[in-house]
Amino acid sequence: MDIKAPDLGVDSAEVSEIMVAVGDVIAKDDNIVLLESDKASVEVPSSAAGKVTKINVAIGDQVSEGMVLIEVESADASDDNDDTAEEVTDSEQADDNNEDAPVEDDADAEEATDDAGEGASTTHALPDIGVDEAQVAEIMVSVGDTVSADESILLIESDKASVEVPAPEAGVVEKILVNAGDTVANGQDFIVIKAAGTPKAKPKADTAKTEDKADKPAPKTESKSQPAPTGEPEQAPAPTSTAAPAGKKLSEAEVNEKLVDVYAGPAVRKLARQLGVDITQVKGSALNDRILKEDLFAHVKNRLTTQQAAPAAQGAVSSGLPKLPDMSNVEIWGETETQDLSRLQKVSIPQLNYNTYLPQVTQFDLSDITETEKLRGELKGDMKAQGIGLTILAFIVKATAYALTQHPRFNSHLSDDNTQIILRKSVNMGIAVATDDGLVVPVIKNAQDKGIKQIAIEIGELAGKARDKKLTTKDMQGASFTISSQGILGGTSFTPLVNWPQVGILGASEATMQPVWNDAKQTFEPRLMLPLSLSYDHRVINGADAAVFTRYVATLLADPRRILL
Incomplete structure (x- = not known):
């Protein structure tokens, strides 16, 4: 199925960001590309749900109304085929083994189904990173973390570029084969992931658990490919009171301009845009002062809880110069004394x-x-x-x-x-x-x-x-x-x-x-x-x-x- 560009309101617009990858399973209305013109920045939603099989545009391309952006395979057709094949296989196996085998009760049958739905563990190699070798700057996940497909899990750096390596599939991290500071090359094994099980209907007892999880803080990462439990597309969290007013959020282009001297990845830039945060004011906590999503959340929380300083306190604003050296050593600096500046100064x-x-x-x-x-x-x-x-x-x-x-x-x-x-x-x-x-x-x-x-x-x-x-x-x-x-x-x-x-x-x-x-x-x-x-x-x-x-x-x-x- 072809997903085409809708009426953009302009003759053409430039592809600024591609928000999905081949192999992603997306829901209807999930954002797939970000388009920008000289008038506006627009996120284009998918008109259908399914698995992404092909991406027909690249960053920097000019697109117009009716142009095919991506191709998806209908989720319904895929599910029907899988279910039919599974039923036939199960039926044949039951006939071959023992027609008189005792029947399991419902609970045991459901537990067996859960076990059967779990995926196998797979060792994944690094993709082409554009250079012969690079250094692992940051490992962004831990053993036991649940990751979604294309979620950034590794940051590698060379003398030419900084690259985020995405998760090759959704699942649970079983083993990390590299360490921060290691030098790695194309094709090197770097992670073992246990694939996620096939989604299935949850019993009523699990519904309460799902509701309890909704009250917990948002997870560390975001997934564009997983539909909400209700079957409706997930809604982005409402901006806090420190975010820009409705219609006043920073556009992707504005955020990117501010990122010239800021160390942050694409996912962080997107979140900054959603929260309306000036990312140049955020302090990074990761290696080399890299800004993480947690840093954005901490910045917003700090803005919510910190009162505006009194005008007189503005005199403490830094000039941008480095701090004075320690002048306590009399042998080097001689005798000193401290005098307070006047309020006017x-x-x-x-x-x-x-x-x-x-x-x-x-x-x-x-x-x-x-x-x-x-x-x-x-x-x-x-x-x-x-x-x-x-x-x-x-x-x-x-x-x-x-x-x-x-x-x-x-x-x-x-x-x-x-x-x-x-x-x-x-x-x-x-x-x-x-x-x-x-x-x-x-x-x-x-x-x-x-x-x-x-x-x-x-x-x-x-x-x-x-x-x-x-x-x-x-x-x-x-x-x-x-x-x-x-x-x-x-x-x-x-x-x-x-x-x-x-x-x-x-x-x-x-x-x-x-x-x-x-x-x-x-x-x-x-x-x-x-x-x-x-x-x-x-x-x-x-x-x-x-x-x-x-x-x-x-x-x-x-x-x-x-x-x-």
């Missing part, structure tokens, strides 16, 4: 760790603020009388806010899937302020609509609240760009860190008098030069745009009247 560490993942570049430039400083000198007396401190930072904020409206890419964020940028229509300018406890970044909202006087007022208010530890959460949220000014602290330049999810930050160092060549007068003149440092996320901004933007800010600072044009 602990909170800022996770945010600073994000910079590890940003491809960050810094562009440097100089702005001639000689004329701007003269203007500030003329205005600061009147401003001071009003209780307003007018610093060069207010001019930098105004010029930068205007530049961001002309170059909106610098006032944006990169989307999570790295396919779009989110442009901010308002400039919320973060201002880095140093305090005794550490650095804080309050925000001036809608800086593009405010004049230099209003900006100077807000800078003073926010700086005062920062020093008095009175900044609120609202004061520090929503920044689209940041300015870090070192004022008169010294230094010729520095490389500020981009404050993710922003894509840029402007640093300003101490302005100094420098000789600058005046081409019109053919002479050097003393000019007040302000060093600027623009750090940017190179995924969003390229070097040429960064150079243009930095020079544009420098030009506006040299003559603030340009902002009025």
